[in-house]
Amino acid sequence: xxxxxxxxxxxxxxxxxxxxxxxxxxxxxxxxxxxxxxxxxxxxxxxxxxxxxxxxxxxxxxxxxxxxxxxxxxxxxxxxxxxxxxxxxxxxxxxxxxxxxxxxxxxxxxxxxxxxxxxxxxxxxxxxxxxxxxxxxxxxxxxxxxxxxxxxxxxxxxxxxxxxxxxxxxxxxxxxxxxxxxxxxxxxxxxxxxxxxxxxxxxxxxxxxxxxxxxxxxxxxxxxxxxxxxxxxxxxxxxxxxxxxxxxxxxxxxxxxxxxxxxxxxxxxxxxxxxxxxxxxxxxxxxxxxxxxxxxxxxxxxxxxxxxxxxxxxxxxxxxxxxxxxxxxxxxxxxxxxxxxxxxxxxxxxxxxxxxxxxxxxxxxxxxxxxxxxxxxxxxxxxxxxxxxxxxxxxxxxxxxxxxxxxxxxxxxxxxxxxxxxxxxxxxxxxxxxxxxxxxxxxxxxxxxxxxxxxxxxxxxxxxxxxxxxxxxxxxxxxxxxxxxxxxxxxxx
Numbered sequence: 001x002x003x004x005x006x007x008x009x010x011x012x013x014x015x016x017x018x019x020x021x022x023x024x025x026x027x028x029x030x031x032x033x034x035x036x037x038x039x040x041x042x043x044x045x046x047x048x049x050x051x052x053x054x055x056x057x058x059x060x061x062x063x064x065x066x067x068x069x070x071x072x073x074x075x076x077x078x079x080x081x082x083x084x085x086x087x088x089x090x091x092x093x094x095x096x097x098x099x100x101x102x103x104x105x106x107x108x109x110x111x112x113x114x115x116x117x118x119x120x121x122x123x124x125x126x127x128x129x130x131x132x133x134x135x136x137x138x139x140x141x142x143x144x145x146x147x148x149x150x151x152x153x154x155x156x157x158x159x160x161x162x163x164x165x166x167x168x169x170x171x172x173x174x175x176x177x178x179x180x181x182x183x184x185x186x187x188x189x190x191x192x193x194x195x196x197x198x199x200x201x202x203x204x205x206x207x208x209x210x211x212x213x214x215x216x217x218x219x220x221x222x223x224x225x226x227x228x229x230x231x232x233x234x235x236x237x238x239x240x241x242x243x244x245x246x247x248x249x250x251x252x253x254x255x256x257x258x259x260x261x262x263x264x265x266x267x268x269x270x271x272x273x274x275x276x277x278x279x280x281x282x283x284x285x286x287x288x289x290x291x292x293x294x295x296x297x298x299x300x301x302x303x304x305x306x307x308x309x310x311x312x313x314x315x316x317x318x319x320x321x322x323x324x325x326x327x328x329x330x331x332x333x334x335x336x337x338x339x340x341x342x343x344x345x346x347x348x349x350x351x352x353x354x355x356x357x358x359x360x361x362x363x364x365x366x367x368x369x370x371x372x373x374x375x376x377x378x379x380x381x382x383x384x385x386x387x388x389x390x391x392x393x394x395x396x397x398x399x400x401x402x403x404x405x406x407x408x409x410x411x412x413x414x415x416x417x418x419x420x421x422x423x424x425x426x427x428x429x430x431x432x433x434x435x436x437x438x439x440x441x442x443x444x445x446x447x448x449x450x451x452x453x454x455x456x457x458x459x460x461x462x463x464x465x466x467x468x469x470x471x472x473x474x475x476x477x478x479x480x481x482x483x484x485x486x487x488x489x490x491x492x493x
Contacts, residue, residue, distance in 0.1 A: 024100040029054040032100065055103070137225035139166055143182055146222065155227070166225060178207070182223065185209040189220060195230070203231045272314065275307035317449040320456075331374045331460050333486045338369040338378070338410060342403055345382040349390065357395040360386065364403035371410055372485040377457040381465070382412065384450040385478050389416035393475065400472060409463075410482050418475040426467035430455045454480075461486060 024033035031050055090103050129136050129149035135156065138147040148161040156169045170178045177194075185192045193208040210224040282300040286292075292300075346360045353360050382401075389399040397417035404411045421429060430451050451465075458465040463482035470477040 022102065022104050023055065024102050025055055026100060029056060031055055134229070135225075135227040137161070137166060137170075139182070139223040139225055141186065141220060141222065143167055143223075145169060152227075170225075170227075181207060181209050182225070185211055185223060186220070189213070203229055204234050206230045268318065272311070275311040275314070278307040279304050279311070314449075317453055320453050331377070331486065333372045334375050335370060335372050336375045338371050338373075338405070339364065339366055339403065340368075341375060341379055342382060342401060342412070345379055345386065346401065349383065349386050352387075353390050353399070356390060356393070358390055358393050359398040360401065361398055362401045362403065366403065366405065369403065369405050369410065371405070371482075373461055373482060374457070374486075377461065378482070381454045381457055381480060382414075384454045385412075385414040385480070388450060388478075389414055389418070389476070392416060392418035394418065405484060408484060410484050412480040412482075413477060414480075415470050415472055415477040416475040420470060420474050421467055421476045423469075429467055430465075458482065 022034070023031055026032050031053060034050055090105055129147070130151075132149060133151060135152035135154075136149045137145050137152050140146055143166045145161045145164050145166055148156075153161060161169055166182065167179050181192050181194060189211045191208060191210050193206060195204065195206045197204050206228045208226045208228075210226065211220055212222045212224055213219070214221040282304050286297065286300055342362060342364075346362060350360060386399060386401065393399060393416045399417070400413075400415045402411075402413040402415070404413075455465050458480055461482055463480065465478060465480045468477050468479050
């Protein structure tokens with residue numbers, strides 16, 4: 001049963017804790033005095049518990065009063081029909097004037113729950129940081145690590161980074177200079193970023209240090225250290241630059257092709273117009289003057305015949321070139337004697353060479369040279385090259401045709417005694433309608449497509465044709481290299 005409190009005891013105790021929340025209990029633990037914030041803390045009237053309830057009856061999960069001294073405990077707060085919890089810090093007060101136990105109570109609910117809120121926020125921040133693929137460290141101003149995420153712990157050490165110095169934790173031979181980056185951020189209060197290739201990891205990283213300011217106080221609070229693996233980004237940027245260069249090259253090529261097309265149209269128009277003009281002009285003269293003398297008539301008919309043949313050759317060349325550029329060249333291999341074929345070509349061209357007093361000389365160590373190639377196309381290549389030699393060689397000169405072979409390939413070289421081809425022009429001669437200038441004005445003209453078509457046919461037979469340095473004369477030398485036998489896969493109908 002609770003003890004009664006006399007007036008002298010009250011007068012002694014009240015000045016001790018005036019204006020505070022306090023209570024006094026007797027030796028049975030029963031509350032005999034309570035003043036200050038009692039009603040707010042417990043949510044009930046003082047008359048409901050003074051002399052009736054013990055202090056322990058209000059505490060949660062506390063079995064003894066010895067457990068509550070200088071500790072924060074939880075008390076029940078009754079609010080009509082509901083009960084909530086209040087965090088109370090209890091301190092023991094000594095008073096020799098009475099035989100009661102005195103306790104000072106302070107409501108620390110906001111402080112305690114606020115501290116718990118900060119811990120929860122820190123936990124949520126750490127959990128969020130762990131979802132980021134970049135290494136993140138929160139540093140104090142001395143460079144000590146306060147918080148790290150999973151990626152940072154994976155990169156810098158799984159043994160734990162909390163409390164360690166960033167200068168010693170992020171130390172690898174090929175890492176960016178961490179000390180310089182952090183110190184620059186501390187001195188400038190600005191974001192500092194460096195990029196470096198890490199040879200040991202074969203990766204490219206970007207390291208940044210961000211100043212985290214306290215805007216209310218205007219001072220630097222902490223630093224955010226961030227390392228990103230930007231290898232894939234740099235590879236993608238490189239790929240984009242390469243694609244851009246390819247697009248630019250293709251654009252240049254398209255412009256060149258457009259210019260080539262315009263040149264092609266102009267050249268074809270000119271080449272077709274020249275023989276057609278001659279044919280129309282001389283045929284018109286024959287119709288206008290039916291009684292012209294026989295000799296002049298035969299001359300005009302001869303010119304018409306010559307220009308008609310020239311027109312036919314041009315059209316055939318254009319058709320061959322169109323087939324080559326569309327990929328429609330059909331190679332038809334057959335077995336034949338290359339020595340015999342070269343002899344036939346020279347016999348066909350000898351009248352033209354004799355007319356120009358040019359000697360055609362075949363040089364070979366083979367009497368017979370059997371191969372499997374497209375016979376008609378090889379013949380066309382030889383005739384084109386030897387015809388060019390006749391066209392550009394001076395009178396009383398020689399053209400050498402050299403024939404050689406081994407088990408894998410055959411080589412045909414045609415060398416004339418003409419003005420030669422400068423090294424800078426040796427690729428250009430294979431362009432369409434290209435004819436180098438010459439002072440041999442009495443030589444027959446051509447379409448300017450012979451070498452282009454010859455190159456296309458040589459490549460169609462997996463061979464090549466090149467303009468090389470002359471060996472026996474100062475003129476031009478063309479070297480044709482062809483396989484001795486075409487693979488079966490190259491045979492097309």
